[in-house]
Amino acid sequence: MPYDFDRTISRTGTDSVKWDRYNSKDIIPMWVADMDFQAPEAILDALRHRIDHGVFGYTGVSEELNRVVVDMLERKYGWSVDPGWLIWLPGIVTGLNIVCRAVGEDGDDVMTTTPVYPPFLTAPKLSRRNLRSVPLASGDDGYSVDWDRLEGHCTPRSRLFMLCNPHNPVGRAYRREELDRMVEFCARHNMVICSDEIHSDLILNSERCHIPTASLSPEASDRIITLMAPSKTFNIPGLGCGFAVISNGILRTRFKKAMEGIVPHVNALGLTAALAAYTQGWEWLSELLIYLRKNRDLVLQHVGAMPGLRTWPVEATYLAWIDARHLRLERPIKFFESFGLGLSDGKDFGSDGFLRLNFGCSRRTLTQALERLQAALQTL
Secondary structure (H helix, E strand, O other): OOOOOOOOOOOOOOOOOHOOOOOOOEEEEEEOOOOOOOOOHHHHHHHHHHHHOOOOOOOOOHHHHHHHHHHHHHHHOOOOOOHHHHHEEEOOOHHHHHHHOOOOOOEEEEEEOOOOOOOHHHHHHHHEEEEEEEEEEOOEEEEEEOOOHHHHHHOOEEEEEEOOOOOOOOOOOHHHHHHHHHHHHHHOOOOEEEEEEEOOOEOOOOOOOOOOOOOOHHHHHEEEEEOOOOOOOOOOOOHHOOOEOOHHHHHHHHHHHHHHHOOOOOHHHHHHHHHHHHHHHHHHHHHHHHHHHHHHHHHHHHHHHHOEEEEEEOOOOOOEEOOHHOOOOOOOHHHHHOOOEEEEEHHHOOOOEEEEEOOOOHHHHHHHHHHHHHHHHHOO
């Protein structure tokens, strides 16, 4: 069936974090990573049915949902997962913080590469760990891991590596050889890997495919905590539902122990939406990816031709990473807000002078945003 992603849906009056940041201002919000598209009808129908029942008591995870996730991982990635390896979470940010508490001891080091999703940079400190961030290398074709620099930043107290794959904000879908090398690096330094794969279903390049890091081998799986969710894929982040996959029994016990007393169960509607998404949402996703690819191409075409800005191919996610350092602006984020465009500040990702643009919106909204970007640059 056809899906109308061109439809503009007003989010005014819905307490939207994304849109209320600029409430009553003529600023198009292109910052936080949620899309402006309505969720698949199958999810809406499932939620309506659950609401019509009218009783919202404590709700557990059904055997059916666990089986659907296990079947999905086998079908999509050839990754054989035991249902007992799944731990359901009220969000992936929760998972990132729990991992930091579960691995190592106070004062140990947590490694990651920058730029990266901001909770990667805050979770270690909140867990009394030391953050050791290593800049990615950038070239004309995109970003890659700087292996020499990575080796130089590793210490005897490095216990955890936090990997973002696909990588937010640079849009990389890492290749098998890169993941193999990452696993080898972490095994040699006796580090656990937390692999955040929340954008795994949003691969935009048809010649690329997502490879779960833990699917590489049993040895790799034994040191990996994988985090996944339907939230970004099907645009239901406000329902708070995700899961960890942990094959190592000792790691799984530590993870559960770190959750005790502070992490609530996933709410009933989040579980309902997840089941509907993973059973009936794939046709909608196929159409969404076609739409996002065209949006991606529009962004690359226009931003790539704008003097003073640089961007890179987006293999995955609905996020474009833009280098604005050549504009020599003290606060690029504030400059573009003054022209009616609200972007994410690269400083929050560990890269001052950069911007992130969310193109998960209608083509009309995106076109208007790019026009405002161009108009702002013409004043310099």
